Amino acid sequence: MLSGWPVNMWLWILLTFIMPLLTSAYSEKERAQELMDRFPLIDGHNDLPLKIRVYYNNRLSQIDLQKISKAATDIYRLRAGSVQTQMFAAYVPCGAQEKDAVMLTLEQIDLVRRMCNKAQDLELVTTYDDLTNSMMKQKIACLISIEGGHSIDSSLAVLRMFYELGVRSMSLTHNCNTPWAETSTDLYGVFQRENNSLTPFGKSVVEEMNRLGMIVDLSHSSWETASAALKHSRAPVIFSHSSSHSICDNKRNVPDWLLRELEQKNGLIMVNLYSKFISCGKDANISDVADHFDHIKKIIGAKSIGIGGDFDGADSFPQGLQDVSKYPALIQELLKRNWSEQDLADVLRRNFLRVFKEVENVRDNSKHLIPSEDQIPSEKVKNLCRLDRQNPILQRSISGAKFILPNLYLMSSLLLFSSIFMNK
Amino acid sequence: MWRQVLVALCLSLWICSPDLTLAEDPYLNRAYQLMSETPLIDGHNDLPWQLRMQFNNQLNKVNLDTLETTHTNIPKIKEGRLGAQFWAAYVPCETQYKDAVRQTLEQIDVVHRMCEKYPDTFKFVTTSQGIMDAFKENKTASLIGVEGGHSIDSSLGTLRTMYQLGVRYLTLTHSCNTPWADNWRVDDGSDPIQSGGLSPFGKQLIVEMNRLGMLIDLAHVPVSVMNQTLTMSVAPVIFSHSSAYAVCRHSRNVPDEILLKVKEKKGIVMVNFYNDYVTCSQKANISDVADHFDHIKKVGGAEIIGFGGDYDGVPRTPEGLEDVSKVPNLVAELLRRGWTDEEVKAALGNNLLRVMSEVERVRTQSTNNPGLCERVKRCGKDNSDHTG
Numbered sequence: 001m002l003s004g005w006p007v008n009m010w011l012w013i014l015l016t017f018i019m020p021l022l023t024s025a026y027s028e029k030e031r032a033q034e035l036m037d038r039f040p041l042i043d044g045h046n047d048l049p050l051k052i053r054v055y056y057n058n059r060l061s062q063i064d065l066q067k068i069s070k071a072a073t074d075i076y077r078l079r080a081g082s083v084q085t086q087m088f089a090a091y092v093p094c095g096a097q098e099k100d101a102v103m104l105t106l107e108q109i110d111l112v113r114r115m116c117n118k119a120q121d122l123e124l125v126t127t128y129d130d131l132t133n134s135m136m137k138q139k140i141a142c143l144i145s146i147e148g149g150h151s152i153d154s155s156l157a158v159l160r161m162f163y164e165l166g167v168r169s170m171s172l173t174h175n176c177n178t179p180w181a182e183t184s185t186d187l188y189g190v191f192q193r194e195n196n197s198l199t200p201f202g203k204s205v206v207e208e209m210n211r212l213g214m215i216v217d218l219s220h221s222s223w224e225t226a227s228a229a230l231k232h233s234r235a236p237v238i239f240s241h242s243s244s245h246s247i248c249d250n251k252r253n254v255p256d257w258l259l260r261e262l263e264q265k266n267g268l269i270m271v272n273l274y275s276k277f278i279s280c281g282k283d284a285n286i287s288d289v290a291d292h293f294d295h296i297k298k299i300i301g302a303k304s305i306g307i308g309g310d311f312d313g314a315d316s317f318p319q320g321l322q323d324v325s326k327y328p329a330l331i332q333e334l335l336k337r338n339w340s341e342q343d344l345a346d347v348l349r350r351n352f353l354r355v356f357k358e359v360e361n362v363r364d365n366s367k368h369l370i371p372s373e374d375q376i377p378s379e380k381v382k383n384l385c386r387l388d389r390q391n392p393i394l395q396r397s398i399s400g401a402k403f404i405l406p407n408l409y410l411m412s413s414l415l416l417f418s419s420i421f422m423n424k
Numbered sequence: 425m426w427r428q429v430l431v432a433l434c435l436s437l438w439i440c441s442p443d444l445t446l447a448e449d450p451y452l453n454r455a456y457q458l459m460s461e462t463p464l465i466d467g468h469n470d471l472p473w474q475l476r477m478q479f480n481n482q483l484n485k486v487n488l489d490t491l492e493t494t495h496t497n498i499p500k501i502k503e504g505r506l507g508a509q510f511w512a513a514y515v516p517c518e519t520q521y522k523d524a525v526r527q528t529l530e531q532i533d534v535v536h537r538m539c540e541k542y543p544d545t546f547k548f549v550t551t552s553q554g555i556m557d558a559f560k561e562n563k564t565a566s567l568i569g570v571e572g573g574h575s576i577d578s579s580l581g582t583l584r585t586m587y588q589l590g591v592r593y594l595t596l597t598h599s600c601n602t603p604w605a606d607n608w609r610v611d612d613g614s615d616p617i618q619s620g621g622l623s624p625f626g627k628q629l630i631v632e633m634n635r636l637g638m639l640i641d642l643a644h645v646p647v648s649v650m651n652q653t654l655t656m657s658v659a660p661v662i663f664s665h666s667s668a669y670a671v672c673r674h675s676r677n678v679p680d681e682i683l684l685k686v687k688e689k690k691g692i693v694m695v696n697f698y699n700d701y702v703t704c705s706q707k708a709n710i711s712d713v714a715d716h717f718d719h720i721k722k723v724g725g726a727e728i729i730g731f732g733g734d735y736d737g738v739p740r741t742p743e744g745l746e747d748v749s750k751v752p753n754l755v756a757e758l759l760r761r762g763w764t765d766e767e768v769k770a771a772l773g774n775n776l777l778r779v780m781s782e783v784e785r786v787r788t789q790s791t792n793n794p795g796l797c798e799r800v801k802r803c804g805k806d807n808s809d810h811t812g
Contacts, residue, residue: 107582
């Protein structure tokens with residue numbers, strides 16, 4: 001009977017059933033793109049500077065920032081991914097702690113500054129106003145973050161100088177304890193303490209960050225350190241690249257109780273896309289990522305969520321999210337899961353802007369405070385690569401003294417020996 | 425006889441009364457007048473180092489209005505008519521290959537905080553225009569010089585960030601070799617020659633400093649580095665606190681043939697007041713210091729001379745120049761020796777302003793092309809502290 005149906009009939013059946021399927025899928029992608037055109041992404045964490053250090057020794061002259069084949073990030077793909085602001089990490093490894101971490105961090109900060117100055121498409125920003133203006137100018141805004149308190153070598157002066165250089169966020173630890181804060185992933189076994197929270201000097205660091213207007217980032221910190229910092233901070237804090245511990249129980253992720261503490265202080269969790277933190281396995285897909293978003297929204301609502309991809313800082317990403325051009329695919333999935341456009345606009349950029357503005361407000365309300373002169377007790381930081389600055393005997397070497405004394409000694413020894421000799 | 429004794433007594437009392445003598449000293453009055461028209465710009469003061477040594481940089485424990493344990497405090501600055509000061513961000517050579525960078529950042533930070541704490545006295549500036557703006561506001565313009573290449577840990581990135589933090593000169597070495605430059609002590613044999621002056625990286629550094637607009641300071645370097653830098657540098661260079669070798673043959677001082685090259689490049693030699701560099705002995709007076717000014721003027725002209733007292737960085741200062749309040753007396757002495765007003769003003773500040781403006785112009789004209797050699801090659805030094 002069916003074979004007797006005319007071709008027209010078949011065509012109509014085709015159109016009636018299959019076309020809607022095709023158009024609805026197409027329209028979700030289009031919706032995602034259109035949404036990201038209006039609310040382009042502010043991403044919380046990217047390690048392109050690390051890749052440039054490792055592969056090019058920070059020689060920007062050897063790179064075309066439009067297309068970097070060895071990285072997951074370049075200008076072409078940032079544009080394709082509708083990334084309007086990227087927080088670039090001036091990261092240095094934990095192995096540099098108690099060695100040349102400060103110098104290496106300065107080099108990474110310098111790299112980001114040069115990178116964002118060199119490319120016409122990029123623009124370094126350090127204020128809320130500059131950030132919002134950069135969107136109108138159709139630039140990709142660069143923010144600078146520090147990834148790990150070991151970069152400041154327990155010195156608030158260094159923290160202040162980093163702020164002067166444009167750093168606007170610092171994670172308290174990377175994968176190593178500092179003398180004043182503890183990590184979630186202790187790969188180095190240094191500065192072990194019994195209580196896993198924030199020392200008095202650690203609290204001074206948080207206070208000074210509040211006074212300066214630097215965002216406190218709790219990614220990589222232990223949960224106890226994070227909770228202590230949350231309690232102590234006057235400004236909202238962020239997790240720049242961490243995901244949900246309920247979905248994947250990696251210590252780098254955030255448990256529900258800590259999410260609730262975060263939400264109460266108007267903070268922000270920017271979801272990390274690294275496969276190992278998404279599925280707790282080597283492989284993952286976009287749906288696994290969306291599960292994190294769904295769960296966190298269920299616990300604390302969309303107003304506390306952002307995205308911190310961690311591209312170029314990790315070695316495996318979910319299928320369909322391999323590099324910075326793929327963010328729209330994630331937004332498309334969330335639209336499919338009935339996330340509202342308002343919620344997604346918040347996740348994409350409005351939540352971060354709110355936090356950044358509030359951090360600036362806390363700074364502006366701190367004008368009555370003077371720069372902190374708190375110092376870490378010297379016994380906490382005694383090591384071979386640190387000159388003991390408490391040593392009062394240390395004198396500035398003046399040429400005369402250094403030159404005359406050995407000669408005097410020599411002369412008097414000669415005189416003494418010659419007199420003994422002569423007396424014989 | 426008694427009458428003669430009385431007259432002699434009155435005469436001697438009158439001569440010995442300093443206030444009376446100085447108030448009527450026309451040269452001193454003229455000095456004050458000139459110093460109100462042109463700022464005294466001093467090239468080097470180590471108050472930040474004293475703040476670290478005496479107070480561990482805790483400014484809340486210091487009152488610069490009443491501090492008595494240094495050559496420099498605010499009343500003395502006012503009395504001395506100090507128009508502008510390059511504050512030294514100095515850290516000892518013992519920090520090389522250790523925490524020199526961190527400590528240098530702490531010294532830069534203490535200068536910033538000092539200026540914030542005393543905003544009526546100090547104004548932090550980074551340009552020649554900034555110096556004049558501060559002078560018009562009757563404040564001491566405050567700039568920063570980093571004293572010693574060991575502070576940058578052989579890193580051009582570190583140099584650039586320090587420039588961003590307001591540092592406007594780098595003394596290439598202090599009293600130790602860096603991996604890329606020999607220090608002045610190779611000239612008297614106390615240190616071995618390692619780089620033959622400047623290494624290839626040292627030369628890259630000169631290029632980068634020209635491009636950035638950072639003044640190159642040759643105080644503390646040996647003659648080889650002086651020669652190489654004066655040849656290579658596109659912008660004029662400075663000696664922030666060195667005196668004349670012909671007057672006192674100390675290796676920290678500047679030989680005549682170098683003075684001629686400085687003149688050719690329109691640079692500046694800012695005279696150091698430290699007794700040991702002024703008379704090559706532990707005692708000196710104002711006249712001895714003025715001899716250096718005279719000699720440099722004779723050899724190189726009045727356009728290459730300036731003031732670089734080295735206060736708070738030395739243990740012995742000349743009689744009559746004990747602290748920063750006394751510098752107008754030196755200006756008076758120059759006038760007494762026949763220096764014209766123009767020559768004095770050149771030495772006070774116009775020479776430094778010229779040098780700084782020219783360095784700024786070279787920066788503006790340079791293409792935006794950061795140094796090709798970003799990091800020093802390992803040269804056999806113990807670099808176990810570099811995770812590189």
